């Protein structure tokens with residue numbers, strides 16, 4: 001990749017102030033882990049996002065979309081290529097009767113709050129999930145029995161041929177922490193959701209209950225990226241890991257949370273390699289204890305799979 005060439009092309013549509021060189025990614029992930037990205041670009045609107053993706057694709061440059069970085073583990077060496085960050089912009093949210101339109105960078109917590117504010121039922125589950133709508137679509141984010149699949153009607157994407165397309169719910173292949181975005185090289189631009197009119201006080205009550213549950217059960221005071229292991233049918237990874245006596249087990253700066261064993265927390269200057277080693281250690285113990293290894297929910301960035 002010729003960095004200067006790419007930057008020049010990005011600059012055709014994007015203000016220089018929103019293009020960064022060797023940006024440290026630890027600043028942009030909830031794990032507070034990760035080295036530098038060669039180029040870090042912050043599109044301010046959909047056109048700039050589309051342009052960023054086009055420049056990368058036309059030049060065959062590695063690139064990735066980073067929302068709020070709440071479900072990623074970034075390599076200590078960072079990312080060789082372009083990180084396109086939607087986490088603080090592209091955050092328009094519009095409500096029309098029982099429909100919500102949100103741009104990819106809109107915070108899921110804000111969307112959930114606005115739904116509540118308009119007495120709309122269906123997004124209470126999302127009131128404590130700290131990602132963007134784009135990340136939530138990619139991951140089919142969910143909690144407490146709800147997930148994105150249940151509310152999404154349409155997703156606007158850039159497809160692999162750089163065409164803008166509208167994909168409906170069925171075509172999204174939503175499944176547990178999965179959507180078509182992970183199979184094809186789709187970039188989410190915006191989302192339409194349909195909710196139901198409800199009682200504001202009742203919605204408030206549910207939100208408060210779920211928030212309290214989260215505060216009591218999750219290590220929200222320490223850097224983390226949510227649940228680490230994917231739940232296999234009929235099991236709860238947190239309980240499995242806790243029953244193996246692994247709460248508090250530490251490698252370097254990475255620790256199996258004392259509060260919730262399916263969380264790995266950064267207790268101070270953790271390296272990505274610490275987290276990876278800890279994941280491997282836990283999986284080996286799961287293999288010994290239960291005869292199974294678990295898949296990992298967190299997306300790895302700049303890290304080669306073995």
Ligand SMILES: Cc1cc2nc3c(=O)[nH]c(=O)nc-3n(C[C@H](O)[C@H](O)[C@H](O)COP(=O)(O)OP(=O)(O)OC[C@H]3O[C@@H](n4cnc5c(N)ncnc54)[C@H](O)[C@@H]3O)c2cc1C
Nearest residue numbers: 067068069070071131132134135136138141142143188226
């Ligand atoms: C304290 C805590 C609690 C959490 N609780 C939950 C929970 O209850 N349920 C749950 O499901 N998750 C939970 N998470 C994980 C995380 O918040 C969700 O997965 C969230 O949807 C990720 O959004 P993000 O914007 O941070 O995505 P990122 O972490 O930035 O990215 C995640 C993936 O999505 C891709 N992506 C992001 N934006 C786009 C886009 N516009 N187009 C295409 N791909 C895109 C990225 O390339 C990456 O592969 C939790 C995390 C934390 C830290």
